[in-house]
Amino acid sequence: MALTGRWLYVLQRLTKRMWFRASLYCGLAVLTALVGVVVRPVLPPGLAGRFGADSVGNILSILATSMLAVTTFSLATMVSAYGTASQSATPRAANLLIEDNGAQIALATFIGAFLFSIAGLIALSTGIYGDGGRMVLFIASVLVIVVITVTLLRWIEQLSRFGRVGETINLVEAATRRAMHTRAKAPWMGGVPFEGPPPDGVPIEAPDVGYVEHLDMEQLERVAAAHGCNLHVLALPGTLAVPGRPLAIVTTALDEDGLKGVRDAFSIGDSRTFEHDPRYGLVVLNEVAVRALSPAVNDPGTCIDVISTIVRLFVEWSEARARHAGHAEVRFPHVHVPELEEADMYDDVFPSIAREGAHMREIGIKLQKAFIALSRLEYAPMRQPVARHSRETLARAMATMTFEPDRVDLQRTASQGAWATQVPEERPAADGTA
Template structure:
C-alpha cells in the first residue's frame, strides 16, 4: 500500500466522510425533480397522487433529526464506556465502525433530503411533474431508512460491549498480520545492522510510525543504486536521534528527504500494519478486567483465547510468501519473544493470583508450542515466567499444584 493509498484510506474512515457523501446524495436527490421533472408526462403526474409529499417530508425532517441525535448520543456513550471500562486504545476501532457510520450518514442525509425538498417546494421550484420525482425519491429514502434502522437496532445491542471490543481488536490484529511483509523470528533476536559505512535517515520529530511506503522505498533504492535497511517498522517510536533507516552508501540530502517521506508518522499507534499493537491492546483489556475494581477473570480468559488465535496466525504467517519486498529493501524480522512479552507478561502479572486465568494461559501457550516446535523454547520461557508469578501470588497449595501440573502437561516437562 502506497503512502497516498494509506492517506486515502484514513480519510475514507473518518466519520464525516460518509456523512458528507450521504448529505450530498440527499441534496442531489431532492433537487433532481427540478432538473428531470420535465421528462414526466402531466397525465402520469396527475394519477400518481404526489400531493402528500409535503407532509411526508415534514414528518421525515422532524423524525430524522431526532433519530440522528439519538444515534450520535448512543455512539458517544459507547465510546465513553469503552474508554472507562475497557481501554482507550480500542475506541478508535469503535469510531471506525462502518455500520455505525452508515447509520449516522443515512439519518443525516435523509434529514438534509427532507429539508432541501421542503425548501424547494416552498419556493415553487417543482412543477406538477417535478413533484413526482420528489415523491419517488422520498419512497426510496424511506426504504433506505427502514433497512438502516433494522441493521442499527441489531448492531447497537452489542456495540461497544466488552466481547464486541475484544472481537474488533482480534480482527484488527488478524488483518494486520495479513498485511505483514516482515518475517517472524522464532528462535533468535533480530540481528543488528552494522552502521559503519551507512547513512542514517533521522526522523524530524518524535512520533509513532504508522505506515511505511515500501514501494516508494524500492523506487528510491533502484534510482540511487543503493540498499536501504529499515529500522523503524509500524509501531516504532521515531526519535530525532535514532535513524528510521540506513542507506548503504553515500547519498545527498534530496534522497534522504525522499526516504523520510516514505514514513508516515502520527501521535498515536494504528492497528492497520502493527499486529503487535493489537496484542498490546488485548493485554490492556485483560489487565483492566483483572484489576480489583473489576475482578472479571472471564474477560481475561476471552482475551487469552483471542490473543492465542492471533499468535497462531502469526506463526503460520512465517512461511507465507505472498507479499514480496523489493530486492534492495531489507526489513528486520519481528521477534516472537517481543510479541509474547507484550501480550503474556501483563496477563501473567495481573492474573497471577487467579488460578483459572493461569490455567488457561498455560494451556494456550502449550497449544502454541505444539503448533510451532521451532519456537517451543521461546514460548516455554514465557510459560515458566507465568508459573513463577502464580506460585508467588497464590495462597493455596492446591492451586499452585494445579498450575504446575497444567504447565507440565502443556510442555511435557
C-alpha cells in the same frame, strides 16, 4: 494514475473519518432531492395527482422532524458507547468504534435523509419541481424511507452490543487479524530480509517525535534505486521515532533530496494504528485483559476470553506464516526490512497478564493451557518462546499463591507441556515449615 504508497494510506485514513462518509451521503441526498428538476420535462403531466405525489410535502416534513431526532439520539448513544468502551476496555479501542462501518453508515444515512428532506422542502416551496418533478420526489422519498427502515433495524441490533466489552474485543481481534494476515503474506513488506545494519552505513533520523504509522515502500525503493544503494529499515510501523534512533540506514550518503525522500516515506503520527502494526492490536488486547483483572473491575472471565482470542490469533498467524513461507514476493529489492519477532509478540501480551493474574488459579491454568496449545503448532518460531513464558508464569504464581491445592493444580497443568518445565523451589511457609 492509481494512488500508491503514502497517498493511498492518507486516502484510506481519510475515508475512515466519520465526517467523510456523512459528507458523501449528504451530497448524494441533496442531488437526489434535486434530480426531479432535471427529469420533470420527460414525464407526462398528471402523474403526480394520480399517484398521490401531492402529499410529498407532508412526507418530507415528517422525515425532517424524525431524522433530526434520530440523528441526535444516535450521536448521544455513540458518544456514550465510546466512554463505556474507554472505561471498561481501554481508550485505545475507542478509535475502532469511531471507525466502525455500521455506526458510520447509520449516522450518515440519518443525516443524509434529513438533508434530503430539507432540500426537497426548499425546492417545493420555490415551485421549481412542477407536476413531473413532484412525482420524482415522491418516488425518491419512498426509496429513502425504505433505506431508513432497513438501516434503523440494523442500527437497533447493533446498539444492543455497541460499546460492550465483548463487542470491543471482537473489533480489536478483527483489526489485529487483518494486520497479521497482511504481514504474514509479506513478512518483509515486499522488500528483502534484513540481516543486520551495515557497519559503515549512514543513519537517517526522523525530523519529528512520534510513532511510525506507515512505510511507503515504493518511495524508499525509488530513492535507493536512484542513488544506487541499499536501504535498511530500522523503524517498523509502531516504532517510536525519537532523536538518536535512526529510521533507516543507507549504504551510501544521500543528498538533501534523497534524505527528504526517505524521511517522507515514514508517516509519523501521535499514536499507533492498527492497519500496519499487528503488535499494536496485541497490546490493546493485553490492556483489556489487564484492566479486567484490576481490583476496580475484577472480571477474570473477560481476561480468559482475551487469552483465548490471543491464542486464536497466534494460531492463525502460525498457519499463515507456514502457508506463505518461501512465497514472499520481492517488489523492492533495494529495501531491507526486518520481520516481526514472535518472541516480541509474546512479550506484548503474556507477562502483564501473568503478573496481574498471578494470584488467581483460573488465570494461571488458562495461561498454561494456552502455552500448551501454542507449543503444538507446526510453525517453529511460535513454539520456541513458549517454555520461557510458561516457566516465568509459573514462577510468578508460585511466589504469589498461598493456597496449596491451587498451587498443586497449577503445577499439574504446567507439567503437561511438551517442554521440561522446571518448577521453582517452594517458598517456606510463615511458620517455617515446607
